[in-house]
Amino acid sequence: NAGVTQTPKFQVLKTGQSMTLQCAQDMNHNSMYWYRQDPGMGLRLIYYSASEGTTDKGEVPNGYNVSRLNKREFSLRLESAAPSQTSVYFCASSPGTYNSPLHFGNGTRLTVT
Amino acid sequence: AQKVTQAQTEISVVEKEDVTLDCVYETRDTTYYLFWYKQPPSGELVFLIRRNSFDEQNEISGRYSWNFQKSTSSFNFTITASQVVDSAVYFCALSRHGGAGSYQLTFGKGTKLSVIP
Numbered sequence: 001n002a003g004v005t006q007t008p009k010f011q012v013l014k015t016g017q018s019m020t021l022q023c024a025q026d027m028n029h030n031s032m033y034w035y036r037q038d039p040g041m042g043l044r045l046i047y048y049s050a051s052e053g054t055t056d057k058g059e060v061p062n063g064y065n066v067s068r069l070n071k072r073e074f075s076l077r078l079e080s081a082a083p084s085q086t087s088v089y090f091c092a093s094s095p096g097t098y099n100s101p102l103h104f105g106n107g108t109r110l111t112v113t
Numbered sequence: 114a115q116k117v118t119q120a121q122t123e124i125s126v127v128e129k130e131d132v133t134l135d136c137v138y139e140t141r142d143t144t145y146y147l148f149w150y151k152q153p154p155s156g157e158l159v160f161l162i163r164r165n166s167f168d169e170q171n172e173i174s175g176r177y178s179w180n181f182q183k184s185t186s187s188f189n190f191t192i193t194a195s196q197v198v199d200s201a202v203y204f205c206a207l208s209r210h211g212g213a214g215s216y217q218l219t220f221g222k223g224t225k226l227s228v229i230p
Contacts, residue, residue, distance in 0.1 A: 098216050
């Protein structure tokens with residue numbers, strides 16, 4: 001079982017460039033999430049999708065857009081990358097019930113120079 | 114407002130010592146869930162345990178135990194006889210309702226545990 005798959009694993013961008021982080025899950029989960037992890041800041045929610053066809057902002061959405069392409073896939077787009085977006089990005093999924101833990105992908109390490 | 118506080122940023126212990134990681138939370142919800150995750154040096158996030166707000170029984174799993182006290186809004190994690198493989202960052206998280214029936218997890222900032230051989 002692949003679980004939650006994120007691509008790419010590493011990426012270096014120059015300020016102003018754009019890119020899309022891809023995420024796919026094979027657990028038939030309803031909900032999907034994007035978090036970023038920065039040193040000393042823990043995990044902060046960028047955007048989430050409670051179910052196919054819906055997306056909502058999390059704690060730190062500025063500078064990002066998302067697309068829930070179908071039930072399996074949830075992408076995160078940086079339209080004009082900034083150094084402040086240097087971070088490790090985690091995608092997660094869950095069945096969508098209140099007591100369900102999140103299942104995380106292995107992360108994408110993004111550096112913006 | 115939802116908040117999770119892990120006051121210990123970093124802890125170092127010598128192998129075989131016991132260690133407790135603290136987690137204090139704030140929520141207005143009457144029903145909620147608390148979680149612990151482990152992030153080893155390889156970077157993945159591993160789910161360890163879930164506890165609901167109505168169940169204050171302590172949980173033990175091998176060398177790991179969890180103490181949930183609603184009166185003090187704490188959900189502490191103890192590792193007994195620590196081992197080098199326990200070296201990791203540990204996150205405490207709290208569920209909260211979002212919009213349209215969704216829910217999210219609010220994470221603490223994590224505690225980095227180093228177990229020295």
